[in-house]
Amino acid sequence: MNKKFAIAVHGGAGTILRSLMTPDKEKRYTEALADAIAAGYDILKRGGTSVDAVEAAVTSLENFPLFNAGRGSVFTNKGTHEMDASVMDGKTLEAGAVSGISNVQNPIQLARLVKDKSGHVFLCGKEAEHFARLMDLPFQPNEYFFEEGRYKQWLEVKDSETYQLDHTIRDEKKFGTVGAVAMDMNGNLAAATSTGGMTNKRFGRIGDTPIIGSGTYANNNTCAISCTGHGEYFMRAVVAYDISCLIEYKGLSLKEACDYVVKDKLVKFGGEGGLIAIDRHGNIELPFNSEGMYRGWKTENERTEIRIYE
Numbered sequence: 001m002n003k004k005f006a007i008a009v010h011g012g013a014g015t016i017l018r019s020l021m022t023p024d025k026e027k028r029y030t031e032a033l034a035d036a037i038a039a040g041y042d043i044l045k046r047g048g049t050s051v052d053a054v055e056a057a058v059t060s061l062e063n064f065p066l067f068n069a070g071r072g073s074v075f076t077n078k079g080t081h082e083m084d085a086s087v088m089d090g091k092t093l094e095a096g097a098v099s100g101i102s103n104v105q106n107p108i109q110l111a112r113l114v115k116d117k118s119g120h121v122f123l124c125g126k127e128a129e130h131f132a133r134l135m136d137l138p139f140q141p142n143e144y145f146f147e148e149g150r151y152k153q154w155l156e157v158k159d160s161e162t163y164q165l166d167h168t169i170r171d172e173k174k175f176g177t178v179g180a181v182a183m184d185m186n187g188n189l190a191a192a193t194s195t196g197g198m199t200n201k202r203f204g205r206i207g208d209t210p211i212i213g214s215g216t217y218a219n220n221n222t223c224a225i226s227c228t229g230h231g232e233y234f235m236r237a238v239v240a241y242d243i244s245c246l247i248e249y250k251g252l253s254l255k256e257a258c259d260y261v262v263k264d265k266l267v268k269f270g271g272e273g274g275l276i277a278i279d280r281h282g283n284i285e286l287p288f289n290s291e292g293m294y295r296g297w298k299t300e301n302e303r304t305e306i307r308i309y310e
């Protein structure tokens with residue numbers, strides 16, 4: 001048994017400026033990231049699987065109202081919340097994803113059940129909610145998903161055709177999607193990602209988060225990846241799978257692959273954002289090409305590390 005294990009989490013990337021952060025807010029974000037790491041780490045430490053660990057970490061992040069996922073999801077053009085999530089098991093290459101779902105308390109738990117119990121990979125909308133009911137997952141009323149800051153964000157743009165990544169104030173761009181990647185004691189990798197998408201999104205818009213290979217990917221032979229950023233670009237660049245392919249086909253290290261895709265390829269393409277990654281040796285990378293990214297990690301016998309800025 002490989003005794004090494006590790007977990008990394010993110011709470012979104014974007015224009016996260018020190019000048020706009022209050023000590024109280026920073027403390028809340030830091031604690032939320034640390035709680036998510038602890039939730040996943042405890043499972044890994046007890047010999048649990050990486051899939052259980054990433055699901056637990058993302059559930060914890062979804063329950064924290066300041067991240068754009070689960071409870072803190074942004075408003076759509078209709079003033080509703082439509083959430084996307086996905087999870088992948090690097091050992092079996094099994095995956096589960098949901099998109100455009102409302103009122104499900106923890107979309108990542110639904111994605112997990114899609115993987116384990118539906119016989120399919122990707123379910124959407126009302127029928128995915130129906131499946132959640134059959135699986136006895138908790139639902140919440142609309143008020144549960146109401147967050148004052150997000151509501152104000154939406155009021156600013158709701159009468160326009162503009163849709164925006166999770167801006168907290170005008171000119172501050174922030175992608176608040178959450179995610180986790182982990183390696184367990186058996187060397188198995190997993191990745192999970194969850195989001196409310198973009199403020200004022202219309203027409204059933206879906207981003208990269210629930211798309212296996214774009215926002216989420218895991219393969220024991222290479223790495224596990226969870227992305228955050230401007231989904232349209234991450235989908236077209238097939239970011240998560242691209243990194244895995246660079247390792248598998250070109251023999252790049254995790255760091256080389258991540259740096260090339262996030263800091264070179266995506267920048268030239270115009271895709272702002274970042275990702276968290278872990279490879280089969282337990283190496284962790286957390287690259288981003290924006291001002292900041294809420295992120296943290298912990299490996300066996302080491303302390304919890306949390307960072308927000310470069």
Ligand code: ASP
Nearest residue numbers: 175176177207228229231
């Ligand atoms: N990638 C997400 C999307 O486009 C947004 C984010 O990362 O905040 O839906």
